[in-house]
Amino acid sequence: MLTLLLHRPSAQEFYRVEVSDNLFGEYTVQREWGRDGRACGMRNVLFTNLRDAVQAADTWRLKAARRGYALTEAVAA
Template sequence: MLTFLMTRTAESRARFYRVEVAYNLFGEYSVVREWGPKGRGGQHLLVWFSNLRDACMAAERWRKRAMRRGYVTEGTTV
């Protein structure tokens, strides 16, 4: 499982953005994106991929997009 955790503090509102790649029980890979105000439940979106390469490429694309929006990488877990 690969997880990127990013945070952003703007206008005194702390926010988080998380991207996670995981293997599921059906032999597919899923990418979970979760975002919202820090300290509260946020929104999430789950996308399935048939192979690990496509899942990692999508996760990296979403991570870069979040960084362009001002999020800073707080931690990465492998």
């Protein structure tokens, strides 16, 4: 599992991208965004291989960075 957490400090907003596997041999990229302490939005996308899932997660991380989010934590388990 790989989790990337990004924050936009001026607006107290966060963007989280997580890559994980499931019992069926698929990989899920879960994106979550919102403001600290409030309800957030969430999307899940399934991929058949890890390479495509990681590439998609990196693409969404780059898009968030272009919108002013900075990487605050990266966890790999």
